[in-house]
Amino acid sequence: MSLKAPAWPLLLALGGLSGCASLNSLFTSPRQLGQQLIVDTSHDYLPGMEDALKAGADVNAVVTRTGRGALMLAASRGYPDAAQLLIAAHANVNQSDVFGRTALLDACDEGHADVAKILLAAGADFRAKSNIGETALDLAASTGSVPTIKMLLSAGADVNAPGPDGWRPLMYAVSHARTDAVKALVAAGADVEATTSDKDTTAMTIARRLGRRDIEAILQRAAAAKDRRLIDWVKIPGGTFLMGTNDPKPDFGDAKPVHRVTLAGFYMSRTLVTNRQYRACVNAGACSTAPNMKGFNGDDQPVVGVNWDQAEAFAAWAGGRLPSEAEWEYAARSGGKDWKYPWGDGDANCGDAVIAGCGWNATAPVCSKPAGNTAQGLCDMAGNAWEWLADWFHDSYKGAPLDGGAWIDPAGSARVFRGGSWNSGADAARAANRASFDPGYHENTLGFRVARP
Numbered sequence: 001m002s003l004k005a006p007a008w009p010l011l012l013a014l015g016g017l018s019g020c021a022s023l024n025s026l027f028t029s030p031r032q033l034g035q036q037l038i039v040d041t042s043h044d045y046l047p048g049m050e051d052a053l054k055a056g057a058d059v060n061a062v063v064t065r066t067g068r069g070a071l072m073l074a075a076s077r078g079y080p081d082a083a084q085l086l087i088a089a090h091a092n093v094n095q096s097d098v099f100g101r102t103a104l105l106d107a108c109d110e111g112h113a114d115v116a117k118i119l120l121a122a123g124a125d126f127r128a129k130s131n132i133g134e135t136a137l138d139l140a141a142s143t144g145s146v147p148t149i150k151m152l153l154s155a156g157a158d159v160n161a162p163g164p165d166g167w168r169p170l171m172y173a174v175s176h177a178r179t180d181a182v183k184a185l186v187a188a189g190a191d192v193e194a195t196t197s198d199k200d201t202t203a204m205t206i207a208r209r210l211g212r213r214d215i216e217a218i219l220q221r222a223a224a225a226k227d228r229r230l231i232d233w234v235k236i237p238g239g240t241f242l243m244g245t246n247d248p249k250p251d252f253g254d255a256k257p258v259h260r261v262t263l264a265g266f267y268m269s270r271t272l273v274t275n276r277q278y279r280a281c282v283n284a285g286a287c288s289t290a291p292n293m294k295g296f297n298g299d300d301q302p303v304v305g306v307n308w309d310q311a312e313a314f315a316a317w318a319g320g321r322l323p324s325e326a327e328w329e330y331a332a333r334s335g336g337k338d339w340k341y342p343w344g345d346g347d348a349n350c351g352d353a354v355i356a357g358c359g360w361n362a363t364a365p366v367c368s369k370p371a372g373n374t375a376q377g378l379c380d381m382a383g384n385a386w387e388w389l390a391d392w393f394h395d396s397y398k399g400a401p402l403d404g405g406a407w408i409d410p411a412g413s414a415r416v417f418r419g420g421s422w423n424s425g426a427d428a429a430r431a432a433n434r435a436s437f438d439p440g441y442h443e444n445t446l447g448f449r450v451a452r453p
Contacts, residue, residue: 034061041070041086044079049086059089067097075103075119078112083119093124100131108136108152111145116152126157133164141169141185144178149185159188166197174206174215182215186222193223220283227280228318231269233452234376236327238265241336243329244397245432254395255432261326263404268323268331269449271366271379272302272387278314286317293444300365302385302447308415308439311388311448320452322390324406325434327451328418332382332431334375340430342374342381348426353383355429360422362444382429385447386417393436414438421445 037057040048049070053059060069071091074082083103087093096102104124107115116136120126126136137157140148149169153159160168170190173181182203186192195202204223207216244258276299281287291305306314315321323331330336339345343352350358352372367379374381392412394400400407414436420429423445427433 030056030058030061031063033057034063037061037070038063038073041073041079041082042077044074044077044082046081046085049082053085053089059086059091060095066099068101069095069097071095071103072097072101072106075112075115076106076110078107078110078115080112080114080118083115087118087122093119093122094128096128100129102128104128104136105130105134105139108145108148109139109143111140111143111148113145113147113151116140116148120151120155126152126155129163135161135163135169137161137169138163138167138172141173141178141181142176144173144176144181146180146184149181149188153188159185159190160194162194162197166195168194168203170194170203171196171201171206174203174212174219175210177210177212177215179212179215179218182218186218190222192219192226224280224284224286227277230277231273231318231320231450232271233267234270234378236266236268236331236376237335238263239330239336241330241333242338243326243400243432245430247432249427251427252432254434255397257397259397259400259402261330261402261404263326263330263336264453266327266404266451266453267320268327268378268451269320270377272385272447272449273311273314273318274300274366275303276300277318278303278306281314281317284317287313291442295362296444298365301363302366302380304363304385304444304447305442306388306447307442308388310442312390314448315450318450320450322388322406322448323451324401324404325389325391325416325418326401326404328387328389329431330404331374331376331378332419337375340432341372342378342431343372348372348382348420348429353420353426353429354380354422355383355420356423356425363422363447381419381431383420383424384422385419386421386424386435386445387419388446388448389416389418391416393434417446417448 033052033055034057037052062069071086094102104119129135137152170185173185192203204219240262242258243261244255245252275297278290282289288310290303293305296304312322332342333339334342348355353369354360354364363385372382373379390406392408393414393416416436
């Protein structure tokens with residue numbers, strides 16, 4: 001019997017000869033052997049594959065209009081043994097089809113971690129992209145194969161590499177609702193706030209569009225952890241200083257007697273806590289929402305309108321606490337210097353601080369007045385927003401702690417705040433000035449910063 005080429009598809013359709021070694025005696029042309037290799041690979045029939053290769057089949061033969069070879073087929077079907085056999089026969093692991101797809105991209109798109117491992121070990125390029133720009137990690141994220149994701153990351157894949165239109169692996173995982181993949185990518189450092197090329201889409205907005213509250217919560221926790229790490233802790237060396245003032249002005253009557261305080265070193269946040277940082281605490285479920293105050297909600301403006309309990313809740317979430325009065329004044333005097341202000345004795349002016357009379361009708365972004373920074377680099381210790389402190393208010397320093405700790409015993413009815421604001425004058429911004437109010441008080445002039453040992 002003579003078989004003509006047009007009969008070949010019918011023969012394959014019948015399936016009777018698929019994977020049979022006897023095909024070698026029937027088909028001997030390179031194209032026919034390549035077709036046999038493809039058929040046997042599609043059935044994961046190793047003996048037939050071996051026969052075809054021994055008979056001279058080109059392991060990299062392209063016998064389909066899409067340009068796919070046997071290794072791509074083994075990868076997409078998830079046949080590790082077939083993939084190993086083809087690689088041993090010198091299959092090109094980085095060969096691509098007309099769509100720019102490689103065997104590794106196929107394996108990742110189907111979630112075949114075992115095949116992907118074999119391909120990577122054989123030198124598959126995890127940076128290769130399809131014609132539409134998708135990488136192996138993008139496809140693994142879409143599929144949700146956590147083992148494949150971890151393998152690619154271990155091989156050096158960039159968890160934040162932008163793809164088509166700025167899409168990242170995390171966005172692919174979210175858009176396909178792959179919760180475990182989202183967790184794996186976030187744990188590997190995926191930027192939850194990255195945007196697409198048009199700056200219009202983030203992983204969070206995708207989760208919200210899909211109504212996936214579970215994924216949104218994962219992303220919120222990741223964003224919160226990131227913003228918590230963004231607190232810039234400044235080391236304040238310990239020392240001894242004279243706290244208080246002998247200034248005869250009535251406003252300083254409660255800042256007496258002057259007394260010597262010795263403090264151990266501690267850390268203080270370089271800035272007042274910002275709206276962005278506070279929202280991260282809210283998103284994490286550790287803080288209650290701050291009042292919505294028009295003109296005061298910028299990401300880099302200090303959060304204001306929070307009461308003492310809200311400030312304390314944030315401090316605990318951030319791994320710190322509210323500063324004591326002694327710590328705050330010591331820091332505001334640039335490490336306990338005998339100065340009225342962080343910069344010295346020169347009166348506060350519009351170049352040093354955000355205070356009244358300088359045209360402000362709201363808080364300024366933190367660190368807007370670097371000329372007024374302390375010697376250690378703390379911003380806005382004079383002006384911009386008052387700062388809640390840990391102490392109960394007492395109307396003099398008689399009996400105050402001498403070790404720098406907060407004065408919490410005996411308890412009082414008001415908590416201390418310090419530093420002045422955008423709506424108060426130069427004297428209010430002095431390091432020795434004290435103010436207080438009920439812990440439940442909240443106002444657009446009042447914020448806080450945090451400290452830790």
